[in-house]
Amino acid sequence: MGANRDPASLEGYRPFPEERTAAYRDEGYWRDTTFHGLVDDRAATTPDATAVVGPDRELTYAELASNSRSLADALRARGVAPNERVLFQLPNCVEFLEAFFACSRLGAIPVMALPRHREAEVRHLLDLFDATAYVTAGDRYDMGFDFVGLVDDLTGEFAHLETHVAVTESGDGLPDGWLDFATLREEPTEGGVDGVDVAPTDPGVMLLSGGTTGMPKGIPRTHNDYLFQWEHMAAAAGVEDDWVAFPSVPIGHNASLNCIVGAAFWAGATVAVEPVLKPGALLELIERVGGTYSLPIPTQLIDLLEHPDVDEYDLSSLEVLVSGGQKVPPRVVRECVDRWDVGFCNIFGMAEGPLVCSRPDDDVEVQAETVGRPIADAAEVRVVDMDREAEVPDGTTGELSVRGPGYFTGYFRNEEENEENFDDDGWFYTEDVLARREDGNYQVFGRIKDTIIRGGENIYAPGVEDVVAEHPSVANVAVVAMPDDRLGERPCAFVELAEGVESLTLDELTEFLAERGMAVFKRPERLEVRSQLPRTGVGKLDKKLLEERIAEETDAESGPV
Known part of the structure; x- marks a missing residue:
């Protein structure tokens, strides 16, 4: 792997049009700085101010600037080049921020995978972004899953994935070819990111869409x-x-x-x-x-x-x-x-x-x-x-x-x-x-897509949820569409009960909503009580899964045709 590889292709990225870029600069909306430029400014003006505090590490702004530069130098020396994508899969930790600002310094683009992503998502992200590096948690943080093992098993399938970094407690026990985060950061290097020109108009991070169906989309x-x-x-x-x-x-x-x-x-x-x-x-x-x-x-x-x-x-x-x-x-x-x-x-x-x-x-x-x-x-x-x-x-x-x-x-x-x-x-x-x-x-x-269409009437589910949530027996609620042969869709409410509450009936909920003045067609026509409602990978209520469940239940109840 060469230390001075040419910048990677950003084919598939749509840049801002030149006229809008010029206008945003002229109006002062864009500062024409970078993520690491901001940290360096803070390090220059308030070097001893605390930038980040973790469970067992703490960095001032000066230390964050210095550490991220050392890490950037080391990654650059190992061949990570401008515009290349670096897949992050880390918990909330000091190392996350060191790596984020290091990528900014060398012009690489971190891809924000989430800790709950697993093999299907990781495969998709490695393929979509042609990621050349992967940074994850080893044994320093207990994430309840072996991410090092997952990616090590996939390495042979993705020739472009050349650099593997794990945050470990001691640096021991990593598979061949893996680098320990702290050891890498302290490696002596020559040259490093000197001479790397990072354009503020280029992507500095790839966020991911958070939908509940399909694979995440890349958001530069x-x-x-x-x-x-x-x-x-x-x-x-x-x-x-x-x-x-x-x-x-x-x-x-x-x-x-x-x-x-x-x-x-x-x-x-x-x-x-x-x-x-x-x-x-x-x-x-x-x-x-x-x-x-x-x-x-x-x-x-x-x-x-x-x-x-x-x-x-x-x-x-x-x-x-x-x-x-x-x-x-x-x-x-x-x-x-x-x-x-x-x-x-x-x-x-x-x-x-x-x-x-x-x-x-x-x-x-x-x-x-x-x-x-x-x-x-x-x-x-x-x-x-x-x-x-x-x-x-x-x-x-x-x-x-x-x-x-x-x-x-x-x-x-x-x-x-x-x-x-x-x-x-x-x-x-x-x-x-x-x-x-x-x-x-x-x-x-x-x-x-969260609109329930009942006989031609539009029902916006979150508005119904707001009122249902006011019922003293309800701790959490999701209102979803259930299929109906005659009206197309009807509203169904899934609820978690408040602590100490043992039951809630549809009649009781309907009476409550009537007292609140909710239109008849908006009121849930089915109530499903659950001990816990399902969540997505980021903790939101998984309404798509609930829609699938109620569709399966109503289909089963209708029996064979």
Whole structure:
């Protein structure tokens, strides 16, 4: 492997058009810096400030800059070249951030695989991105799975995968050809990344789509457009340089990397990382490090609020909580605000770029009932009719469409999706149903595919879920479509019961919804009580799986034809 290999091809990447690039620079939206450039700036101005705190390691900004440079030098010396893709599969740990900024320095592009991805997803990602390097957890962190063994078994099938790095406790026990992360970082090198010119307009990270069907799609984000969002998310949430931000979902997920980690680094704050993301571990982390700012998804918030020992932890350091990924039940927002005296950023976001959120100082009604406003005035945001031909008036539901300096320009090597969801003017159609209120705040009604069509009437499932969740017997709810021969679809509610509640009937739920004034056609016509609802790999309720289950059950109940 040569140390000075030519930059890899980015065939299949759609760059920003030149005229938009020039406009974003002229307007000052793009700073023309890189991820590692930001860390170097912080290292120059506040070298002794704590950048990252882990369970057993802590780095200042100066140390993070130095360590990431040493690692970049070592990877470069072993042949990792600009534009090559490096597959990350790590827990939330200090090494994740060292490797992320190292890739930025050498112009390589980290691909954000998640800890719950397994052989099918890893094969797909290695193939889609032609990854030449893979960085994962060895025995230093207990991830409950042998990732080293998984990838070692696949190595022979992917000739382009040449560099294997594992985070281990001692460096012992790795298969032949594998490198220990800490040993690699300390290797003496010559030259390294000197002379590597990283363009801020090039992709700096490959995020992944988070759907529940099919394989993940690649979402290229440039240094410029992603740093734009780091800057404006920090401003929207009011992040201060003395805050301690802690990601509650894997850092490889946009919700953490962008809204928490990125915003914190932009502000010069501290990032605290915890590999175990269970409620008890997160509560301990907040108390131990004085956690200030985080983004738990709604199911995690519910788990934290209902944790039997929650009142035994000192959570007084919390300043702002962000939540999204799926619709946050309004009652959960209000309970968090009342219980912990926090500002709440109710957020609608996508790895593709859209970020809309309420602000910490908004009235609680705005925080609970809306997702606020776009994080930056420069964002071009429209709500259009389902034909994608015209904007709809305030108060009317439609599809969210976006364009601007903080959004991606197309899926990587997926022209079919790009043709379907982009128009000739660069507008991206999200397939999400929103409405803009007259006060400028947006409300989310769900995915277009999350719409239940009952006899020609559209039912937006998240709106029904909000009301069902207010029932005192309900801890968690997912409303999905069940097939019906006559009406096409009917709404079915899957619920987890609140602690101490033994039963809930459909009649009881229907009476409750009637008292709340819900239209008859929107009320669930079947109730399924489960001890636990299934989650996706990132912890969201897996509604696709529930739809499949109810379809199978109704099909079985109808009997043979």
